[in-house]
Amino acid sequence: MKGEDLVKRDFMKRIGVLTSGGDAPGMNACIRAIVRCGARNKLEVVGIRRGYAGLLEGDLVRLGPRLVANIIQRGGTVLETARCEEMKTPEGIKKAVQVLQREGIAGLVTIGGDGTFRGAMALAEAGDIKVIGIPGTIDNDVYGTDYAIGFDTAINTALSAIDKIRDTAGSLQRPFFIEVMGRERGFIALDVGIAGGAEDILIPETETKIEELCLNIRRNFKRGKKSSIVIVAEGDEAGGAFRIAQQVWERLRLDYRICVLGHIQRGGSPTARDRILASKLGAAAVDALVNGKSGYMVGELKGEIAFTPLKETWEKRKELDNNLLQLMKVLAT
Numbered sequence: 435m436k437g438e439d440l441v442k443r444d445f446m447k448r449i450g451v452l453t454s455g456g457d458a459p460g461m462n463a464c465i466r467a468i469v470r471c472g473a474r475n476k477l478e479v480v481g482i483r484r485g486y487a488g489l490l491e492g493d494l495v496r497l498g499p500r501l502v503a504n505i506i507q508r509g510g511t512v513l514e515t516a517r518c519e520e521m522k523t524p525e526g527i528k529k530a531v532q533v534l535q536r537e538g539i540a541g542l543v544t545i546g547g548d549g550t551f552r553g554a555m556a557l558a559e560a561g562d563i564k565v566i567g568i569p570g571t572i573d574n575d576v577y578g579t580d581y582a583i584g585f586d587t588a589i590n591t592a593l594s595a596i597d598k599i600r601d602t603a604g605s606l607q608r609p610f611f612i613e614v615m616g617r618e619r620g621f622i623a624l625d626v627g628i629a630g631g632a633e634d635i636l637i638p639e640t641e642t643k644i645e646e647l648c649l650n651i652r653r654n655f656k657r658g659k660k661s662s663i664v665i666v667a668e669g670d671e672a673g674g675a676f677r678i679a680q681q682v683w684e685r686l687r688l689d690y691r692i693c694v695l696g697h698i699q700r701g702g703s704p705t706a707r708d709r710i711l712a713s714k715l716g717a718a719a720v721d722a723l724v725n726g727k728s729g730y731m732v733g734e735l736k737g738e739i740a741f742t743p744l745k746e747t748w749e750k751r752k753e754l755d756n757n758l759l760q761l762m763k764v765l766a767t
């Protein structure tokens with residue numbers, strides 16, 4: 435169904451929802467919660483396909499409680515997602531506001547990362563649109579929430595792969611370099627490394643010293659350890675798993691194996707934690723719009739729903755728990 439088919443309604447009787455940036459498991463559970471909580475509040479909910487690209491084209495679909503049945507368990511996003519350069523221009527913003535106003539969409543929930551929130555804030559500033567952001571990214575690098583939707587599923591997917599690799603690593607007694615996602619931040623690597631019992635974790639936030647890494651690997655084997663699993667965040671400043679492994683080989687001449695987990699970390703059915711988080715945040719976003727709130731991201735801090743001004747999500751940096759890195763070093767002995 436195209437936007438033109440939609441029946442016009444009074445202001446704030448209709449809200450929109452879109453997913454943008456990279457997809458993350460749990461986005462569907464969030465869409466479902468927004469639609470059903472919207473219905474409970476007598477709001478029409480319109481799904482915007484392919485993020486801001488679909489918004490600019492008026493690619494809209496009316497969503498009702500029955501239309502979001504049987505999606506809570508599905509990975510990806512039924513609304514699909516896209517990157518849209520035009521949205522970063524004043525003309526793009528103007529066009530997006532026009533579409534929203536034409537369709538009588540007075541409130542918008544955007545699910546994604548900080549780029550998505552920049553777009554939402556631009557809409558709020560340019561038109562009389564109320565916006566609420568929801569963090570949905572497997573990287574978990576969004577300020578203002580302990581967890582973003584999709585992170586828990588991603589780390590559990592990576593973990594199940596690492597557990598399998600460990601069987602082989604222990605039998606072959608070779609170092610294994612496992613590359614996980616995280617272009618700029620090491621949240622996935624850190625959690626997966628702790629949970630997977632890694633011997634080392636290499637992340638962009640800390641300097642990777644190859645000599646030190648080699649020393650650790652050699653020491654571990656001398657100590658009688660059967661395997662040496664090194665988790666590498668793809669964005670580590672020393673390079674990805676291939677470059678790092680090569681540098682280690684040049685020094686130790688130890689046969690090694692590499693496994694790049696790649697996109698399997700992004701897909702799959704969301705874990706219970708992601709579904710619950712997505713449901714809570716979706717409900718809180720609708721509540722916020724109904725109460726006239728705008729310009730905030732709704733997240734969860736220490737188990738409580740927390741609102742953070744959208745601007746802070748890109749102006750402030752979420753800190754990594756350095757204690758976890760220290761703990762890994764102790765536990766790897």
Ligand code: ATP
Binds near residue numbers: 456547549550
């Ligand atoms: P991920 O964590 O998956 O990268 P993200 O939301 O940060 O998620 P981006 O690709 O940075 O992903 O942004 C998604 C979309 O948001 C962009 O394709 C663009 O349409 C819009 N966007 C990003 N930055 C801006 C901006 N400064 N102004 C307006 N829109 C923006």
